[in-house]
Each structure stands twice: as C-alpha cells, then as structure tokens.
Amino acid sequence: xxxxxxxxxxxxxxxxxxxxxxxxxxxxxxxxxxxxxxxxxxxxxxxxxxxxxxxxxxxxxxxxxxxxxxxxxxxxxxxxxxxxxxxxxxxxxxxxxxxxxxxxxxxxxxxxxxxxxxxxxxxxxxxx
Numbered sequence: 203x204x205x206x207x208x209x210x211x212x213x214x215x216x217x218x219x220x221x222x223x224x225x226x227x228x229x230x231x232x233x234x235x236x237x238x239x240x241x242x243x244x245x246x247x248x249x250x251x252x253x254x255x256x257x258x259x260x261x262x263x264x265x266x267x268x269x270x271x272x273x274x275x276x277x278x279x280x281x282x283x284x285x286x287x288x289x290x291x292x293x294x295x296x297x298x299x300x301x302x303x304x305x306x307x308x309x310x311x312x313x314x315x316x317x318x319x320x321x322x323x324x325x326x327x328x329x330x
Contacts, residue, residue, distance in 0.1 A: 226315055228311050228312065228314055228315065229314060230311055234307055234310075234311060237304070237307055238307070238308075242300060242301065242304045243300060244296075244297045244300035244301045244304065245297075247293045247294075247296045247297035247300060248293070248294070248297040250289075250290075250293050251289075251290045251291075251293035251294040251297055252290070253290075254285070254286045254287075254289040254290035254293065255286065255287065255290030255291075255294075256286075256290075257282065257286040258282070258283050258284075258285070258286020258287035258288075258289075258290055259286070259287070260286075261279050261282045261283040261286060262283045262287070264279060265279050265280065265283060
C-alpha cells in the first residue's frame with residue numbers, strides 16, 4: 203500500500219526558475235482590467251472612418267469629373283459624398299479621443315510606482 207507522501211511526490215511538477223534582480227508589480231482595479239480586456243474599440247472606428255472617407259472622396263471625384271445628366275443619380279452621388287466625408291470625419295474624431303483614453307489608463311497604472319523607485323532599482327542593478 204502506498205503512503206500519502208509517495209502519491210504526492212510522484213505528481214509534483216519540477217519548476218525551474220531564473221532569478222530576477224528586481225521585479226515591478228502594478229496593481230490594477232477591476233474596472234481598468236475590464237477596459238484593457240475589452241481592448242480598444244478605437245481600431246474599429248478608424249477602420250470605418252477610412253472606409254467612409256475613401257467612399258466619400260471617390261464619390262466627390264466622380265461628381266467633379268463626370269457630367270451626370272440624371273438629377274436622381276446626381277442626388278444619390280451628393281448624398282453618398284456628404285455622408286461619407288462627414289461620417290468619416292466624425293469617426294476619426296471619435297477614434298482620436300478613444301485612443302487617448304486607453305493610453306491614459308495605461309499611463310495611470312504605470313504612475314503608481316514613483317519614478318524615483320524605478321531609478322533606485324536601476325541604479326542598484328548597475329552597481330551589483
């Protein structure tokens with residue numbers, strides 16, 4: 203019959219670890235972690251902004267270079283041009299503001315360790 207110590211020693215995993223001179227740990231709140239986990243929605247805004255601006259500029263170039271006889275076709279081209287350019291500009295503004303908020307959260311997390319502490323650690327590493 204096997205003893206309790208024999209069964210646990212056979213299931214242990216060997217862990218090999220390299221030594222760190224120093225390690226900085228940052229505390230993160232649940233809210234910050236959820237924001238970081240979701241990722242930045244700003245990339246979606248940027249993709250749609252590029253799409254709408256490209257379409258709007260294409261329709262604008264078409265309006266300026268082609269003589270459109272039908273008033274209905276001309277109206278459709280003008281509407282697509284205006285929607286494309288205005289929508290693209292609005293999404294670019296939203297993208298720019300969202301991009302800033304994500305980097306602000308990361309900067310706030312990094313500032314929890316004073317820069318003087320980090321420089322002390324770096325100085326002690328270079329001396330040792």
